[in-house]
Amino acid sequence: MTMTPDARESDRTRAVRNLENEFGELIHLVRRVLAENAERMSPGMLPGAYKIFTTIVRRESVTLSALAESLVADKGLVSRTVRDLEALGFITRTPDPDDGRSSLISPTERGLERLAIARAPQESSLLAVLDEWPVDDIDRLSLLLHSLRTGQRPS
Template structure:
């Protein structure tokens, strides 16, 4: 278990660095937690703030502050919800969506460069075990 803790700590540090790097690639003032919201909006399309809170499990107040910051940076747009005119839908701006896509492409290329010599079976086994680990801990993202 100590080895697992050690390896997970290394993984977490790497993830934090990658998210911070991707955030800076989108906008130099973008916070990593703002990047996570932006990436989620890019993947899932327009959404209400409540959906972001529920799906990313981030405090409602923090989401509100991050959305204000994202709007100030011009990275999200707000519009009426066609299903309920009183509600607001949030979307990644076209520029933000392209920058997130570019950052994702760059990261995937780095993964390919670093893991390209892994046999496909080993990579598939790693992904399966990581999925099993996440499910066991109840942290599989939506």
């Protein structure tokens, strides 16, 4: 049985809507996890501060301008949050060797230790959920999500 173009399109629309629904549920879960991790990192920490800190960790060393740009966030808000993270001892600033007017922001050992503690419950949950998955499926899902995020066709 050959499908008409309209039937194929409705199948695609249905599939995309199902994907959108799953993303909505996943986003809700991620928001909850970020809030819980932020609270474990430092009681009262907001999820946005946690996101800024994890971005610093991922980048290893970053200027305030580059951090704000990568987060598509207001530089003033990022600057205030960075000051708060510095006061908590989670980050440090060093002079930027490429620009004497700027500083490089990096995580401290204390910040990395707190992050490991904050992430531990979810990391073990994700490992448990994926325990029965073949590694090839996990790698494929990562590739597909990357392709979707970057707008590229998966290979």
